[in-house]
Amino acid sequence: MSYLLTLSKSLSLDGYKKINFLCAGARGNGKSYGTLILVAELGSFPRLDKNQLLGTGQLPTQIYCVDFKNSDMARLAEFLPAGRVATNKEEAIDVVTRYDQLMHQRLDFIKKKSFGATAGTLGMPMYYLIIDEWSATNAAFNQGITRIDKDLRYKWNSLITDIAMLNRVPGFGLGIISQQISVINSGLNSSIQEEAGLKLHFGSANMSSYRLTFGNDIQIPEMNLETGEAYAWIEGLTSSGYVIPFAMPEIEPNKLWNYLRQSLSCTQDDEKYLFFTSKGQ
Structure with a gap:
């Protein structure tokens, strides 16, 4: 599978079919660090060996970031082309x-291309826009009453x-x-x-916080999650029943x-990867 994304040794998914992910958790519980591990995987797709963090890099996911904290995600600017990382409102819009x-x-x-073609069927590299601290970012855009702010x-x-x-x-x-x-709180x-x-919640929290992440129809086991440990909801796998506990690799x-x-x-x-296809159609 070209888009194999591994959360742990026992939990993996098709990154293209689960194209959007949400990652929640209180500060200090490992959500940004866990996301950086996923970025390393995504950037080196495809991964032929799920026991290895990095893949072959033949279908590398193209990464874009918004990080108003100017923290870990923003530091990816060291490796990414100019114009891929934003740390303020004007840069974020660009x-x-x-x-x-x-x-x-x-x-x-x-x-x-042929009827029904998608980036997945054509074997095209994915793109990802990662927004860190969504609540604070969204709040920043909701502040201000000038015409420029509203625009x-x-x-x-x-x-x-x-x-x-x-x-x-x-x-x-x-x-x-x-x-x-959650839609209401963030x-x-x-x-x-x-x-x-894909929805992830890192670290221990009260049941109401978990419900905001996963909804009211999902069963959540009573466990004490440490930093770097999380619950996962995966579309098609946990649409009913229990969320899946897992631990990100310790790196x-x-x-x-x-x-x-x-x-x-x-x-x-x-320029190289926007229209690149590994399969003819």
């Missing part, structure tokens, strides 16, 4: 506008909605990280919540940074 434009260019390309707010909301509605066929994913990922667009194929920070360097340094190139 990055997300570029991401949305590329998505539409790929959609136009796919429409010229930025409108552009942000319309761009994110457009991506959430159209991103499955072209393989342009959204990864949202936030302490809470300002998360309901279309993003509904389109998420020292310096080693993870080296993995990210190997994964991203030579694989991020829109």
Whole structure:
């Protein structure tokens, strides 16, 4: 499977079919660190051996980031091309506008292929827009009453909605990280919540917090989760029944940074990968 994404040795999924993910949890429980591990995997697709973190890099996922904390995600700018990472509102609009434009260019390309073609059936590299601390980011756009503030707010909301509605066929994913990922408490667009194929909640929390992440119909076991441990809801697998507990790999920070360097340094190139296909159709 070209888009094999492994959460743990016993839990893996098709990253293309579960194109959008939501990641919740209180600060310090490992959600950003866990996402960086996923970025290392995504950037080196396909992964032929699920016991190895890095893959061959023949279908490398193209990574874009918004990180208003200017923290771990923003540091990926060291490996990513210019214009891929945003740390303020103006930069975020530029990055997300570029991401949305590329998505539409790929959609136009796919429409010229055989009926029913998708980025997945064509074997095209995925794209991912990762937004860290969604609640704070969204709140920043909702502040201000000037014409410029309102214009930025409108552009942000319309761009994110457009991506959430159209991103499955072209393989342009959204990864949202936030302490809470409910529509009510975080300002998360309901279309993003509904389109998420993977939902993660890191660390122990009260039952109401878990319900905000997973909904009221999912059974949640009573367990004490440590930092780096999480519950997972995977579309089609846990639509009913229990969420799945798992632990992300324990990787020292310096080693993870080296993995990210190997994964991203030579694989991020829109000109090369936007229209690249590994299968003829």
